[in-house]
Amino acid sequence: MPLLLLKDLPRYECLLEAAKRYPALEPSACEVFLHLLRTGDEAFRVIEQHFQARGLSQGRFTVLMLLCDKTCGESHALTPAQLAEKAGVTRATMTGLIDTLERDKMVLRQPDPADRRQITVSLTPRGLAFLNDLLPEHFRRIASLLLVLSEKERRTIVRLLGKIAARAADEFPAAPAAEPAPPPPPATPPRAPAPRRISRPRRSRAA
Amino acid sequence: MPLLLLKDLPRYECLLEAAKRYPALEPSACEVFLHLLRTGDEAFRVIEQHFQARGLSQGRFTVLMLLCDKTCGESHALTPAQLAEKAGVTRATMTGLIDTLERDKMVLRQPDPADRRQITVSLTPRGLAFLNDLLPEHFRRIASLLLVLSEKERRTIVRLLGKIAARAADEFPAAPAAEPAPPPPPATPPRAPAPRRISRPRRSRAA
DNA sequence: CGCTGACAATTAGGGCCCTAATCATAATTG
DNA sequence: CAATTATGATTAGGGCCCTAATTGTCAGCG
Structure with a gap:
């Protein structure tokens, strides 16, 4: 749950103090930064707290929401790769999330008859009921958390947050999203790949 | 690194659509909520990216900062319990963070001669140098991230974030901070605690 | 002194997220 | 058509964070 760390934010005077030691430190920017992380963390905690009481994690919640889709009511199936893409996690992580959800009978894995590499994941009735029970x-x-702001304030903060997010995205772009695989194929096969490990027979997930 | 999930935020029209199905859904509140989490995550990513390039995690960074203290320059020692308290993580987690930092020779564990239950953790010269090299x-x-906002905008966003954080803190208070231990002592010793596990001799951490 | 309870740090085990490797199955191509 | 390459899902192993034990030590008390 915690991400932020630092129970109490440093006071502004401390930032001013520290700025003397580090010329790069902009007290006002740091203040915004700390408040942003802190508040984001608090907001996250508020929903995580609720999820936790129902034995759910943010990641698994996202998967359920994606399967439920905007047209919430009729579930439509997706592949793990699609889910990973939409959720913004790796496929390996998605495998783990689906594992847990399947164990809890919230989703179902089904083989794709057309392409045996693929499987599709869909919401079970139980999963849908669980979600509809949870969402209100x-x-x-x-x-309750955000209507403390007036309508005008909400418009303002969305605008300002958007500015920051845009800046982050184009000044510090995320890594190439992984998955695309490495471009540099070694011109020369330097050495044998070394005996990786004894490969065991692939266990069926259902076993 | 990722926390937010959901690569693309739902559009506002989708929220309006979904609100028809869920009366509790306030589109405008949800919009702020999603932007907040998204932007907090982006901001986190920006620094995490830097840390990662230097083999550091947010948690370990916080520990180093706490040890360095505001008076950054002269390190002063703290106990793991104090560090956990200030950082807002459990003591068990702090043990793990210190383990890694000690392995990397960034901090030093030293026994407290006065109270043999305690140890103190202090920054090594290497740890201090590393931090001073990292901070600029x-x-x-x-x-760079936050000076996209004008001074006025920065004041505004800090104020609005503060309102949200305050609301979170008093409408959805965090759990009792753990650690304080459970109050209900069982009046009757119901059953033997069951043979937990064979206890192995406690290995010295330095071994 | 010997108990008992409180406290400090740790270990054990689980969940989630990652990267890198592995396996199975297409798709492509010489 | 066989070999290579690409693609989809998974496994393995690591880090961080948690809760629930467990161990060692201190402090109070009969």
């Missing part, structure tokens, strides 16, 4: 409180929490 | 770029990133 989820939305209530979000509303 | 750290602050540069923060400044």
Whole structure:
């Protein structure tokens, strides 16, 4: 749950003090930065707290939401790769999330008859019911948290957050999203790949 | 690194659409919520990216900062419990962070002669040098990210974030901070605690 | 003194997220 | 058509964070 660390934010005077030692430190920027991380973390905690009481994690919640889709009501199936892409996690991580969800009977893995490399994941009735039971409180929490701001303030903060996010995205772009695989094929096969490991027979996940 | 999940934020029209299905959903509140988490995550990514290039994690960074203290320059020792408290993680987690930092020779564990239950953790010269080498770029990133906002905008966003954080703290208070231990002592010793596990001799951490 | 309870740090084990490697199955191509 | 390459899912192993034990030590008390 925690991400932020630092129970108490440093006071502004401390930042001013520290700035004397580090010329690169902009006290006002740091202040915004700390508040942003802190508040994001608090907001996250508010929903995580609710999820946790129902035995759910943010990651698994996202998967359920994606499967439920915007047209929430009728579930439509997706492949793990699509889910990973939409959720912004690696496929390996998605495998783990689906594992847990399947164990809890929230989703179902089904082989794709057309392409045997693929499988499709879909929501079970149980998963859909669980989600529909969960969502009202989820939305209530979000509303309760953010309606402290006036409508005008909400418009303002969305605008300012958007500016920061845009800056982050183009000044510090995320890594190439992984997955695309490495471009540099070694011109020369330097050495044998070394005996990796004894490969065991692939266990069926259902076993 | 990722926390947010959801690569693309739902559009506002989708929120309006979904609100028809879920009366509790306040589109405007949800919009702020998603932007907040997204932007917090982006900001986190910006510094995490830098840390990662230097083999550091946010948690370990926080420990180093705490040891360096505001008076950065002269290190002063703290106990793991104090560090955990200030950093807002459990003591068990702090043990792990210190383990890694000690392995990397960034900090030193020393026994407390007065109370043999305690140890103190202090920054090594190597740890201090590492931190001082790291910080300028750290602050540069923060400044670069947040100086896209004008001074007035920075004041505004700090105020609005503060409102949200305050609301979170008093509407959805965090759990009792753990550690304080459970109050209910069982009046009757119901059953033997069951043979937990064979206890192995406690290995010295230095071994 | 010997107990008992509180406290400090740690270990054990679980979840989530990552990267790198592995396996199975297409698709492509010489 | 066989060999290579690409693609999809998974496994293996690491880090961080958690909760629930477990061990060692201190402090109070009969």
